[in-house]
Amino acid sequence: xxxxxxxxxxxxxxxxxxxxxxxxxxxxxxxxxxxxxxxxxxxxxxxxxxxxxxxxxxxxxxxxxxxxxxxxxxxxxxxxxxxxxxxxxxxxxxxxxxxxxxxxxxxxxxxxxxxxxxxxxxxxxxxxxxxxxxxxxxxxxxxxxxxxxxxxxxxxxxxxxxxxxxxxxxxxxxxxxxxxxxxxxxxxxxxxxxxxxxxxxxxxxxxxxxxxxxxxxxxxx
Amino acid sequence: xxxxxxxxxxxxxxxxxxxxxxxxxxxxxxxxxxxxxxxxxxxxxxxxxxxxxxxxxxxxxxxxxxxxxxxxxxxxxxxxxxxxxxxxxxxxxxxxxxxxxxxxxxxxxxxxxxxxxxxxxxxxxxxxxxxxxxxxxxxxxxxxxxxxxxxxxxxxxxxxxxxxxxxxxxxxxxxxxxxxxxxxxxxxxxxxxxxxxxxxxxxxxxxxxxxxxxxxxxxxxxxxxxxxxxxxxxxxxxxxxxxxxx
Numbered sequence: 001x002x003x004x005x006x007x008x009x010x011x012x013x014x015x016x017x018x019x020x021x022x023x024x025x026x027x028x029x030x031x032x033x034x035x036x037x038x039x040x041x042x043x044x045x046x047x048x049x050x051x052x053x054x055x056x057x058x059x060x061x062x063x064x065x066x067x068x069x070x071x072x073x074x075x076x077x078x079x080x081x082x083x084x085x086x087x088x089x090x091x092x093x094x095x096x097x098x099x100x101x102x103x104x105x106x107x108x109x110x111x112x113x114x115x116x117x118x119x120x121x122x123x124x125x126x127x128x129x130x131x132x133x134x135x136x137x138x139x140x141x142x143x144x145x146x147x148x149x150x151x152x153x154x155x156x157x158x159x160x161x162x163x164x165x166x167x168x169x170x171x172x173x174x175x176x177x178x179x180x181x182x183x184x185x186x187x188x189x190x191x192x193x194x195x196x197x198x199x200x201x202x203x204x205x206x207x208x209x210x211x212x213x214x215x216x217x218x219x220x221x
Numbered sequence: 222x223x224x225x226x227x228x229x230x231x232x233x234x235x236x237x238x239x240x241x242x243x244x245x246x247x248x249x250x251x252x253x254x255x256x257x258x259x260x261x262x263x264x265x266x267x268x269x270x271x272x273x274x275x276x277x278x279x280x281x282x283x284x285x286x287x288x289x290x291x292x293x294x295x296x297x298x299x300x301x302x303x304x305x306x307x308x309x310x311x312x313x314x315x316x317x318x319x320x321x322x323x324x325x326x327x328x329x330x331x332x333x334x335x336x337x338x339x340x341x342x343x344x345x346x347x348x349x350x351x352x353x354x355x356x357x358x359x360x361x362x363x364x365x366x367x368x369x370x371x372x373x374x375x376x377x378x379x380x381x382x383x384x385x386x387x388x389x390x391x392x393x394x395x396x397x398x399x400x401x402x403x404x405x406x407x408x409x410x411x412x413x414x415x416x417x418x419x420x421x422x423x424x425x426x427x428x429x430x431x432x433x434x435x436x437x438x439x440x441x442x443x444x445x446x447x448x449x450x451x452x453x454x455x456x457x458x459x460x461x462x463x464x465x466x467x
Contacts, residue, residue: 006334014322017360073320077369080316082376084284086335088306220286 003088007096008208014073015104022071022107029112037119040134047120052182054120055135056175059114059142061103064164066104070097071154084219094147098208101143102136109135112203122186130185134193137200138178143151144207147168152218174203233296234274235260235309235415236281236384241290242439243276251287252277256417258384263406263416265426267455269437269463274317274419277436278388280339281417282312286428294384297350308336311382313390317373321362329359329379334378347375350408352354352401367398378414385409387418403429423436423454423459437463 002031041205074080083093117124124131144169149166152158181196190197236258251273258264268274270343279285281292283299283306292299292306299306319328329344344416348354351371361369365430370390377385385407391399410416420426426433433455443462450458 002337003335006331010320010323010327010331013327014320017322065283076321077319078314078316079318081279081282081284081312081314081316083335085282085307085318086332086449087307087314087337088335089304121408 001092003086003092004099005094007083007093008099011070011073011096012101015100021104024069025066025104025108028065029058029062030106030115032117033062033115035114037116042120044121047122049183050115050120051122051186052179054116054177055109055112055182056138058108058116059138059178060168060171060175062112063105063139063142063146064109064167065099067101067143067150067158068154068163070104070147071150074169075154078177079115081187090207090216090219091212093219094151094211097147097151098140098143098211101147102139105139105143106136124186126190127130127185130190130193131182133190134178134181134185134197134200137197137204138174138181141174141178141200141203142171143205144204145174146209148161148207148211148215148218170207171180173199175203177203179219224383227336230346234258235295236417236424237293238277239291239293239297241277241280241287241292243273243280243285243287250361251280253290254439254441256434257443258415258417260383260415261314261410261413262431263410263418263429264432264434265430266419266434266436267421267423267426267459267463268408268419270296273438273439274436275388278312278386278417278419279314281368281384282310283307284312285432308380309383311377311380311385312388313370313373313377313386314388315392317360317361317369317376319369319372319376322360324358324360325364325368325375326357328372329375332379338380340346351375366393367395367401370392370394370398370402371405374402378409385412385414385416387416389419389421391420391422399425423456427452427455435459435462 033054042050054204113124134191146167148165153162156162177196177199181193181200184193184196225327234257238254238256241251254277266274280287283303292308294306326344333344348357352370353371356368357366361372390402393403406416427449430449433449436450437442443458
C-alpha cells in the first residue's frame with residue numbers, strides 16, 4: 001500500500017509539473033467531441049441517442065493514449081529498472097498505474113461530459129450522479145485491461161499499433177455494456193441500467209483481478 | 222555506514238553467481254559465468270562491446286532472469302527470496318533511473334519510500350556526500366549529465382546496500398566528474414560495500430580495482446591475481462584475452 005501510494009504521488013506530481021498527459025487528453029477529447037457532435041448535428045429529440053456514442057468514443061481514444069503515456073514516463077532514464085529493483089510487490093506498480101489512469105481519465109471526463117451536453121443540447125445535470133457511476137465503472141474496466149497491455153507494448157517499437165490491437169477486442173463487452181448503461185441512464189435512470197451495470201461490475205472485478213495476478217509475471221523480465 | 226541488515230551468513234560472499242547463462246533470441250550472451258564478490262572489494266569487469274557485461278549486471282541486480290544458474294546474496298538464493306535480496310543490492314545502469322521532472326531530493330524521497338528508508342537525514346547525508354545539496358531543488362532535466370549520474374549513485378546507495386553494481390558509471394563524465402566518482406567509489410568500498418563495476422577505460426580499471434575480470438563472448442576469460450597489474454600490463458592482458466583496445 002505504501003509503495004502504491006508513493007508511485008501514485010510521484011506520477012501525479014510529475015503530471016502536475018508537466019501537465020503533458022492531462023493537456024493532451026483534454027485537447028484530444030475536445031476535438032473528438034466537437035467532430036462527432038457536429039458531424040451528426042442531430043435534432044433535439046434524437047440528440048440523447050448520440051451521447052453514449054460520443055462519450056465512449058472519446059473515452060477509448062483518449063484512454064489508449066493516456067494509458068500508454070503512463071508507462072512511457074518509466075522508460076525515460078530507465079526508471080522502470082529503478083522500480084523493478086525496489087523490494088516491492090509488482091502488484092503495487094500495477095495498482096498505482098491503474099489508479100493514476102483512472103484519475104487522468106476522470107479528469108478528461110470532466111471536460112468531455114459538459115461539452116457533449118453543450119454541443120448536443122442535452123441537459124446532463126439531472127442524471128449526473130448515475131452517469132458518473134457508469135463512467136467510473138467503465139473507466140476502471142478500461143484502465144484495468146489497458147494498463148496491463150500498455151506495460152507489455154511500451155517496450156515495442158510498434159506499440160501504437162499493438163496496444164489497440166490487443167486491447168480493443170477484450171474491451172468489446174465493456175464498451176457494449178457501457179453504451180447500454182449510459183443510454184439507459186439518460187432514459188429511465190439507474191433502474192433501467194441494472195443489467196448493463198451488472199456486466200460492468202463483473203468486467204471490473206474479473207479484469208482488475210486478472211491484471212493484479214498477471215502483472216507480476218510480465219514485469220519479471 | 223552500516224550495511225543492509227539481515228540474518229546473513231557471516232562467512233558467505235556478499236554476492237556469488239554460479240553457472241549463469243542467458244540467451245537472447247537463441248543467441249547465447251552469457252555462458253556459465255561464475256563469480257564471487259567479497260565485502261569491501263571492488264571488482265572491475267572489463268570486456269568489449271557485446272561481451273555480456275550489461276546482461277550479467279542486470280541478472281545480478283535481479284532485473285533479468287538467467288536461463289541457467291544461481292545468484293546468491295549473502296549466501297541465500299536471491300531469486301527465491303527476491304524482495305529481501307533486493308534490499309542488499311544497489312544498481313546503477315547506463316541511465317540514472319531518476320525522473321527528469323523531479324528534483325534530486327524528490328527522486329531520493331520517492332526511492333526512500335519504496336525501500337522503506339525512514340531516516341530522513343539519510344537523504345541530506347547523500348545529497349551532501351554527492352555534492353548536490355545546493356542543487357537538490359532543481360528538476361534533473363536542468364542538471365548536467367555528471368549531476369544526474371551522482372543522483373543515480375545516491376539513489377543506488379540510499380538503502381545502504383551491501384553490493385553495488387555499476388554499469389559503465391564513467392560514461393559521459395568529464396575528467397573532474399570522473400575523479401569525483403572515483404573518490405566516492407573508494408569511500409563506498411571503505412565502508413564495506415562490495416562493488417562490481419563494468420568499465421571500458423583500462424587505466425581507470427587498474428586504478429580502481431582490487432580485482433579485475435575480463436569477460437569475452439559471455440565467458441570470464443581472465444581473473445587478475447591478488448595484486449592488479451598496472452595500467453600498461455592490464456591493457457596488454459586485456460588485448461590478448463579479449464582483443465580489447467586498452
